[in-house]
Amino acid sequence: MTTPPTTHDPDPVVAAPTYLADIRTYFRPEDVAHMATKGIDLGTYDGVEQNALTIFAHTSPPNAGMPPDAAGKWSANRSQTFKNWIVNGFPLGTSTPVTTPPGGAAPARLRKDVTTLTDAEFALLTTAFNGVMARSSTAPDGYFTLAGQHGLPKAWCLHHEPRFNPWHRVYLREFEDALRSVPGCQDVTLPYWDISTPLPDRLQHPPFDQYVLPADPGATATPPVTGLFPYTTERYPVAEITANVTSLGVLDDIATSMAQSLWGASDINGYQKFSIQAHDSGHGSVGPTMGVQEVSAFDPVFWFFHCNIDRLWLRWQHLNTATTLAGFRTTLAGGDDSWLTDPSFNPLPPFTATADQTIATDIGYDRLDLPPAPAETVMENLSGSIDAARTFSFRSADPVSVRVKGINRLNIPGSFVVSLLADGEPVAKRFFFQPNNPRQCETCAKHATVNIDFRLTREQVLDRTLSVRIDVPGHSEKVGTAFPLAQAGHPTVNARLLAGEA
Structure with missing residues (x-):
């Protein structure tokens, strides 16, 4: 007796699907273009979430009306996976990284x-x-x-x-x-x-x-x-x-x-x-x-x-x-x-x-x-806040996000350095690139208030006093580099644990 070869299901049911890892791949460019003419966005998370029940109703076999062509019809497994995504609360998830070099034609x-x-x-x-x-x-x-x-x-x-x-x-x-x-x-x-x-x-x-x-x-x-x-x-x-x-x-x-x-x-x-x-x-x-x-x-x-x-x-x-x-x-x-x-x-x-x-x-x-x-390669989608309707978790290995928030860049004459100090000693710093006269820059004026994000280990910030310093290197010969925080919009320091979907 010959044992039939094992076949791999190209469209298995996923019990805990996410948008970024699974669902977004279900919509072909032609599907997105076709439904866009009808005012339904299948190309983004927001669009798919908002129309999820309608999508499920129209794509479920055996009498699916969408997609209109036979080649695009969803299998029963795909439909079940999409249903699982709805039932689980539309999790966004993280990408599954593509880890092989791109193929296709050689670049021009x-x-x-x-x-x-x-x-x-x-x-x-x-x-x-x-x-x-x-x-x-x-x-x-x-x-x-x-x-x-x-x-x-x-x-x-x-x-x-x-x-x-x-x-x-x-x-x-x-x-x-x-x-x-x-x-x-x-x-x-x-x-x-x-x-x-x-x-x-x-x-x-x-x-x-x-x-x-x-x-x-x-x-x-x-x-x-x-x-x-x-x-x-x-x-x-x-x-x-x-x-x-x-x-x-x-x-x-x-x-x-x-x-x-x-x-x-x-x-x-x-x-x-x-x-x-x-x-x-x-x-x-x-x-x-x-x-x-x-x-x-x-x-x-x-x-x-x-x-x-x-x-x-x-x-x-x-x-x-x-x-x-x-x-x-x-x-x-x-x-x-x-x-x-x-x-x-x-x-x-x-x-x-x-x-x-x-x-x-x-x-x-x-x-x-x-x-x-x-x-x-472990992709992430961590943030300092998350929709209360979702489940979330904090992992001990995840960094602490320290944000210097609400810097008014228009008052600062030129590019500047933001230093984060712990007990008076610098633990991290970043350079912010801008014109010497940002008030005359249209883009700067539209985005006048900026934030600087640092990712630190908990050991770097726990039980320590945090403070901020802003320096403007281009002014060192005239008035020194330190820039008064009061003139930079009184920025605040926000330290947050980063949450991810559980």
Whole structure:
């Protein structure tokens, strides 16, 4: 007698399903698009939760009306899993990370670690940078003009708001296009500097070590800005940069961002919150120029640094199955997506691309550092508060979240450092990146009150007196660095245990 082969059920019943691990995968892009025309959102947690009973009624076999095509019909097992999700209270859960490198067609442009470029590749990159830098200060594809889009004189950049990552993704491509426009450099791609490693020697020699501004970037700004011409970019010594990356928690915030199941909001939670904190502290780690928004993009290291920020975002997208617009929207649970889909809010000036067009990209990276096994990547969706209708738990291994809340950034003249002190000794600090005159920045004015989040072990804060200090490094020669907390909006210190769904 022959024993029939064991078959694997491709659609098993899940007893305790969650939205991020299971339910979101049930809705195909065509399902989402079809129902959107009827005013039902199947692409986000909020939309599915609000319409769960209707969805269950219309998709349950054997007489399901939706999806309309035979290929999309739900199995009895899938329908039971969805019912279990409803009965269990619509748990959000956490992502199941994708731990294998993405397949499919090769990217149109492959960006590499600058330290791995061959001598010929690096020579071509050098030629491209020299060519762009040699162009007139008024040339639209010249270095001075391109760098001036981020800071002075144009100050287009969108910081500390949802379009931050999309804006920079388009900006990097525009700069890369300019490099490719140099004769003979049509295949050049912009490399990245992995900030977890020391600043490479290759970036410490011309034309990558500094840039002498050929014109006054503040002369044509509105209103005009003085004091930044003549100007040559500056950096800290390599050992100091490395020490700053550690003391400002850059790598800690990168690691935290990579563990997030949700995109979140720029000043609340999720990937975006910690990605932006890592970005800001990375700027502050590198040097006086990178720490000043008005001139940071003139330092050639800016492009390699931001290329790495984009690489990390793409890595997070792959981990969370968020490399398409439909997949990305599933990570916006509880968040407003108007910045992504509403034509009134998704532009990325001065570029023609919109935020939704940046999610799927034909840019690739030679290394996304995807973990080799699921057990090595534990995604989270921790928060300081949770809906009382849900079950939740506190794990002893989870960190304490200490938030310096309610900082009025508009009163602080320039980028600043927030230090958390325990019994008078610093235990953590972060750099906040902003213009020298934030009151004249439209984006700053819209997001005037900001929070800084620290994740600490309980031993670092228990039975200790916590306090906060704000320093403004750029003012050390005039009035010292300390900034009065009373003038920064009287921020508060909130310490919270982070809760997760049980």
